[in-house]
Amino acid sequence: MAVDRDPPDVDFPDSPADREAEHIRYRAVVECDAAREDWVAALPEFQAAWDDHLRRYPHPERSERTVRPDGSWHGDGVLELTPKQNVEVDGRYEQICDTGKGVILPIMTRLEAEAPERHLAGLENFLKMSDRLKEKVAGDIEYKGRSAEQSLDNIKDSVRFTFVYAEERYTEGVHADCARLESAGFEPFDRQNSWLGHQYKGINSRWQEPESGLLFEVQFHTQASMGAKELTHQAYERLRGSVALDDERTELEAFQTTVSAKIPIPPGASEIKDYSSRKRDG
């Protein structure tokens, strides 16, 4: 015997525009699910391609960095710091570490605890290595004519964090965490959406710790985009260094592009807006 029931309590969109928007959102979810399966299936192939690359180009990623007896620092290629510049960067690096560990890290771990559906990844690397900082400063001196102090003021990722989300929670999660960062007192500096990029996918944002004025970076990733970043890290290191020759560089960029093309794009992620508080347009 049939029993009369009320219809299930589901909100169906009323207007054609709302129905169209819901349809687009549903399609994006379905496509993202399919892309995630493709991504997982492609991982062994990517790893094999990278292993093959290492067999064909068996050289170290970068040349050695050294501090000479006179106190000067020598990095990859022509990059170098005088003894005075090297001391200046060491002093500033100590301050950066103090602020990173003592002020920013405790707030970031508190924010992480506010929502269990995502986490901070790679916390063991939240401070940039001092040699990498020195490479940036030496490059700025050589190619931009900057002083060590100006260069250090311009570097925005000496302290960096990465939030990782499930695809279906990504877009709302990024907005929620940006709001949390502001509520915690950090000032938004800029945000760069690279979800439609060819070499890399994700969102990188910069924030300012108000007491010290230190700028730091927060990246927003999914498991897949974070996995891609890790999978292509060695390729990126080889591209950055001066050891690889021109033919290998083309292959390294092609590898990054191939991996990046397979990353599932979370629904709505590509629409998250860029912003910048810099004035560089003359």
Added chain:
Amino acid sequence: MAEVIYYAIVDDYSSRDNPAGVLRRVKHDGGQRDEAFGRDLTWGHTSMLYSYERGNRDNDLIPISEEEAGRIVERIRRAAGGEE
């Protein structure tokens, strides 16, 4: 036949109209390389564009014409010669 793409390097102390430096990506049949024009007045390897492609925004890298790149190179040469 090589294809060369030039970029103005703009950081927090410079502007689109007065860039801090100049970078080029050279693509040829045998591969590609990135170089920036240094204060030693030679083109040398740089990682800036690779970092930029990975979301780093310490610098903005703005595509420019070969003529504009030449003007930046000349400016750096003059500065190195004490004219600026």
